[in-house]
Amino acid sequence: MSSDASSALAVREKVKKFLDAAQKGKLELFKKLAMQLDEGKGLARTVADVKDANNRTALHFAARDGRTEVCKYLLEELRLDADVRDDDGETPLIHASRQGHFHTVNYLLEHGADPSASSELGATSLHHAAGLGDIELLKLLLSKGVNVESESDAGTPLIWAAGHGQQDSVKVLLEHKANPNAETEDGITPLLSAVAAGSLSCLQLLIEAGASPNVQAGGATPLHVAADAGSKDIINCLLNAGGDPNAFDEDNLKPIQVAAARGNRVAVQILFPVTTPVPNFSNWSVDGIINFMESQANKEQEITKKNDDPKGPTSANSEIVEAAPEAKQKALEAKSRGDDAFRRKAYLEAIDAYTQAIDLDPNEANLLSNRSLCWIRLGQAEHALADAKVCRSLKPNWPKACYREGAALRLLQRFDEAANAFYEGVQLDPENKELVDAFREAVEAGRKFHGTDEPKQGN
Numbered sequence: 001m002s003s004d005a006s007s008a009l010a011v012r013e014k015v016k017k018f019l020d021a022a023q024k025g026k027l028e029l030f031k032k033l034a035m036q037l038d039e040g041k042g043l044a045r046t047v048a049d050v051k052d053a054n055n056r057t058a059l060h061f062a063a064r065d066g067r068t069e070v071c072k073y074l075l076e077e078l079r080l081d082a083d084v085r086d087d088d089g090e091t092p093l094i095h096a097s098r099q100g101h102f103h104t105v106n107y108l109l110e111h112g113a114d115p116s117a118s119s120e121l122g123a124t125s126l127h128h129a130a131g132l133g134d135i136e137l138l139k140l141l142l143s144k145g146v147n148v149e150s151e152s153d154a155g156t157p158l159i160w161a162a163g164h165g166q167q168d169s170v171k172v173l174l175e176h177k178a179n180p181n182a183e184t185e186d187g188i189t190p191l192l193s194a195v196a197a198g199s200l201s202c203l204q205l206l207i208e209a210g211a212s213p214n215v216q217a218g219g220a221t222p223l224h225v226a227a228d229a230g231s232k233d234i235i236n237c238l239l240n241a242g243g244d245p246n247a248f249d250e251d252n253l254k255p256i257q258v259a260a261a262r263g264n265r266v267a268v269q270i271l272f273p274v275t276t277p278v279p280n281f282s283n284w285s286v287d288g289i290i291n292f293m294e295s296q297a298n299k300e301q302e303i304t305k306k307n308d309d310p311k312g313p314t315s316a317n318s319e320i321v322e323a324a325p326e327a328k329q330k331a332l333e334a335k336s337r338g339d340d341a342f343r344r345k346a347y348l349e350a351i352d353a354y355t356q357a358i359d360l361d362p363n364e365a366n367l368l369s370n371r372s373l374c375w376i377r378l379g380q381a382e383h384a385l386a387d388a389k390v391c392r393s394l395k396p397n398w399p400k401a402c403y404r405e406g407a408a409l410r411l412l413q414r415f416d417e418a419a420n421a422f423y424e425g426v427q428l429d430p431e432n433k434e435l436v437d438a439f440r441e442a443v444e445a446g447r448k449f450h451g452t453d454e455p456k457q458g459n
Helices: 003-024 027-037 043-049 058-064 068-077 092-098 102-110 125-132 135-143 157-163 167-175 190-197 200-208 222-229 232-240 255-261 265-274 286-308 315-343 347-360 365-377 381-394 399-411 415-428 433-449
Strands: none
Touching (some): 027 068, 092 125, 102 135, 125 157, 157 190, 167 200, 190 222, 222 232, 222 255, 222 265, 232 265, 255 265, 265 286, 315 347, 315 365, 347 365, 365 381, 365 399, 381 399, 399 433, 415 433
């Protein structure tokens, strides 16, 4: 190795230790490393210029882990910019808020941080506090005049709170006049988010506040979403609030048909008395509807199975031979619709399209991976984890499947399991920076979550 290469490597290592010291609250070590990195520009300029690959500064790292003393040194002694942004447009305040560090957030606000600063995707500290269900932090930010209707790519803080099943956050935001019928560009509302999250308590609060039970996103109404999940209490709540059991989705299906296709018998029984019979059903009964929808699903799966059989279908299956290319094409078309909806951030619409594709081609890991990511974007970690696990079972040596599982576990704050999933992905693809970084962050988050950070032992 040349002397120049050795020198560059030494600097990179020193930068890493510098940022780690900020993150772990080792203030004296941080100051020492800052002095070593200074090449005559002045300490403040040097510290401000040192960043990681994502343009995160020492202040970002300190704020993210609640190292208020480090933040104090950076803002009061070095007088750095409290609202410096990383590649995602996030300020230190947003980093601190996402982790629920109340005292650090309060300090940053008192020393010039903009409470309304938003990321490139529009998410503010208020969004993160709402999603966390951190009421103390939520009220602090609201007291600073943050707009309760701040728009992000995934909606207002109320939509975030409902989507994470945070009943107390929903209550506080509604008390501050948050709009219960706010919509994203894709038609997602707080009520739809609450239904997708399976949160009856949030749903009831929103209905009491005047939220409409008949909104549509991607063609699906809240009743379609609830019927798909099979939630008895949520279906009854929506019906009592005036939810329309005869509304059609984009596939021309009523909620009862969606429930039947998923085998959700209890949901079918609840919806049956209030649903107008659908033409072409020879047996309009609970059993008749379930049997018909299941037979349709089985027929599509059989078509796909025959199409994927390496030996090819026999001549006795000539009718299926004709249908097989059409089924495969339908799966590809559904995936294409899902991809398009995802690009437009219409995540519920994307989920619906990917689900159709999965029904046609249940062994395609990419579809499960895509749907898992959509659930993550909606904050539905349990659904995301379920899809990720199936994805890994189908394609166990695929690094992306490991990443999907880790991301869902991280959202569930199961940091040790998340770190294991990420690590398994790193073993499959050691050069994958996204997996490596995710593994390290999960390990650090786990230490903090379990109270084993070094600074908590006396630093």
